[in-house]
Amino acid sequence: MAHLPDKPAFKVLDAFHGQGEIWKYIVARVNKKIEVIGIDTKPNPNEFVLFGDNKKFFPSISLEHYDVIDLDAYGVPFDQLEYIFDHDRRKKIHHKIFLTFIQSIYGRLPLGLLRKLGYSEKMVKKIPVLFDRNGIEKLKTYLALMGVQRIFIKSQGKKYYIFFEI
Numbered sequence: 001m002a003h004l005p006d007k008p009a010f011k012v013l014d015a016f017h018g019q020g021e022i023w024k025y026i027v028a029r030v031n032k033k034i035e036v037i038g039i040d041t042k043p044n045p046n047e048f049v050l051f052g053d054n055k056k057f058f059p060s061i062s063l064e065h066y067d068v069i070d071l072d073a074y075g076v077p078f079d080q081l082e083y084i085f086d087h088d089r090r091k092k093i094h095h096k097i098f099l100t101f102i103q104s105i106y107g108r109l110p111l112g113l114l115r116k117l118g119y120s121e122k123m124v125k126k127i128p129v130l131f132d133r134n135g136i137e138k139l140k141t142y143l144a145l146m147g148v149q150r151i152f153i154k155s156q157g158k159k160y161y162i163f164f165e166i
Contacts, residue, residue: 001026003152003163005096009033010067015054015080019044022072037066058083064093072100076139078110085146088166101160103135116142136160 004010009032014023017038027034038044039054050057058080063069069084071077077099088095103109109132114124117138124131136153143151143164151164 001030003096003098004030004032004034005067007032007067009035011065012036012068012070013061013063013066014038014070014072015058015077016040016070016072016074017044017049018042018072020047020049023070055079055083058087063087063095064091066095068096068098070098072098074100074102075107076101076103076110076113076135078113081146082112085166095166097162097164097166099162099164101136101139101162103132103158107135108132109135109138113138113142116145 004026012023012034014020014036017036017040020036020038023034023036023038027036038047038049039057040049040051041053043049043051063084071080073080081097081099084095084097087093108128111121111124114131115121119131136155139160139162140151146166148164148166151162154161
């Protein structure tokens with residue numbers, strides 16, 4: 001909550017909404033008007049949620065209308081990050097990003113992320129487990145390459161809650 005926009009009202013795009021529990025919790029505890037638009041692959045009968053794959057929705061959503069983008073994924077939302085970085089550079093806009101990074105013990109990092117860090121597809125295919133080590137360090141390097149100057153991380157086991165601004 002310490003990283004929320006410093007204004008009385010703002011909009012959130014919650015790209016992995018689920019039941020929306022995180023934002024319901026925040027809305028109930030802060031004195032701000034927060035409008036949350038959720039996207040999820042499972043329908044939510046209790047509220048309006050864009051139903052489907054967020055990667056397909058992103059090109060049709062005006063991201064500039066949102067102050068916060070929440071990428072609370074079970075995994076590594078690399079494709080979504082790539083879209084947001086590209087969009088924000090083209091439009092010259094600014095977002096606060098909340099990101100959850102989860103890499104299971106044998107979890108694969110996205111090939112696109114590894115390519116951005118200079119690893120070729122051929123290298124990764126030869127010894128994939130070698131390149132999947134230290135996933136959080138690789139993500140931090142990627143964010144630095146994308147121009148992110150400061151990140152805040154809270155971790156619990158192999159789950160990392162990250163905040164940064166573009």
